[in-house]
Amino acid sequence: MRGAWMRREIFEQPETVARLIDRETTRAFRLGAELRRRQVRFALLAARGTSDHAATVGKYLFGCRLGVAAGLAAPSIVTLYKSRLKLQGALVIGISQSGRSPDIVEVLRQARRSGALTLALTNDASSPLAAAARHTLPLHAGPERSVAATKTFTAQLAGLYLLAAGWQGGRGGEELLAKLREVPEELVDALGLDEDIAARMGHNLALERCVVIGRGFAYPVALETALKLKEAAGAFAEGASAADFLHGPIGMAKRQAGKSFRAILLLSRGPGLPTTRRVARRLRDAGVPLLEFGPPPVPDELSPFPLAVWGQLAAYHLALAKKRDPDQPEGLRKVTKTK
Structure with a gap:
């Protein structure tokens, strides 16, 4: 049947998002507390394709919810032009379903060497991207067999919203978490x-x-x-x-x-x-x-x-x-x- 995997994975999204929230809330809130302690005021998100679109949602979310300036990385600045970015004091997030895109991995490696706090948001916790980052937030989406990404996109969104809730902390963070817990039913x-x-x-x-x-x-x-x-x-x-x-x-x-x-x-x-x-x-x-x-x-x-x-x-x-x-x-x- 044409499109059987894509359809199945579209309809797995409520369960996928609920599983991520259930398994990763504690980790996200611990990381959020570290971000507050470090007084991080800027985030750089590195991604390609579908993951880059999730990163763009993150840019709006961090800015509107947290007042944190966030930007999208241009990986070729690091990989082709060999520039060393000054990222000390920033949060750098690499987003990749597979965790195996060499340019995104290299951005995180260089960011970590420059003193940035680094996070991998990936569906493979054993991937090169996860190895390059100090912290990893696994997506728990299970295998995605359709070439067109669906459930990993909404899982990436959920991971970013969890991180934002933990980063905000206090009543505002708990409010966002409560809203996020309603998302599976809304899906x-x-x-x-x-x-x-x-x-x-x-x-x-x-x-x-x-x-x-x-x-x-x-x-x-x-x-x-x-x-x-x-x-x-x-x-x-x-x-x-x-x-x-x-x-x-x-x-x-x-x-x-x-x-x-x-x-x-x-x-x-x-x-x-x-x-x-x-x-x-x-x-x-x-x-x-x-x-x-x-x-x-x-x-x-x-x-x-x-x-x-x-x-x-x-x-x-x-x-x-x-x-x-x-x-x-x-x-x-x-x-x-x-x-």
């Missing part, structure tokens, strides 16, 4: 739209090109949904911030409007929603067919979890409608190694 609710999404994507079989738009916490999920559409369904998809989309790309909408072009909008109950609605109106006026997902009935900062599930299901069902096997995309392997 079950999100999965309940499976048949509806299958029907919607079946009616959009002509989709070959699309833009996926979100803002704030929804923006990284727009990037991830676009990647899933590329990997699983073979569509030419680009993720975009709703704000950035108004700064130029909106100009192509009328010209691109046609049978094979769609705009997918990911909506969240946060301050970015009016901008996304504004983009939707402009696209609709230009004649571009829209597919909207959300907003889910959860706080804005937790919206990446249900939005990610809906994006995964959209890519999965579009792939099946196009008679593609999302478990085995053309030209891709499960583990990609870059330097």
Whole structure:
């Protein structure tokens, strides 16, 4: 059956997130206490592909919840340009499903040598990435056989939210942890739209090109949904911030409007929603067919979890409608190694 692994792993996500919270809360809160003792004020997140999109959620989470400035690493600065970054006093997090991407491993090795506190967020606690880091937060997601990552993405999110709760500490940290404990059930609710999404994507079989738009916490999920559409369904998809989309790309909408072009909008109950609605109106006026997902009935900062599930299901069902096997995309392997 085409896509059997991808479907199974999408539906494993409530259990996967619940298992991670159950097993790693104590470790995350201990690490959070160490971060407070060290008065860490900056985080650098190193990742590729799906993991980089999880890292982007982390950037929003650390900034909005903790007031901690966070940035995304450019691994080639270390691996190709051989620069030695001054990272003393920072937290450097390497995120990788396999823990075997050489460039992410090297970023953590150099960061640790420079005096940074280092953390590996990986599904393989015996991986080179885990060995390079001082601390490891295992994902406990089990084997992921579909090439398109699904359950490891939401597990990475859960690991970052656990870390944020531990780092914040006190009443605020406990509040975030309580919200996070509700996520598995919210994922079950999100999965309940499976048949509806299958029907919607079946009616959009002509989709070959699309833009996926979100803002704030929804923006990284727009990037991830676009990647899933590329990997699983073979569509030419680009993720975009709703704000950035108004700064130029909106100009192509009328010209691109046609049978094979769609705009997918990911909506969240946060301050970015009016901008996304504004983009939707402009696209609709230009004649571009829209597919909207959300907003889910959860706080804005937790919206990446249900939005990610809906994006995964959209890519999965579009792939099946196009008679593609999302478990085995053309030209891709499960583990990609870059330097």
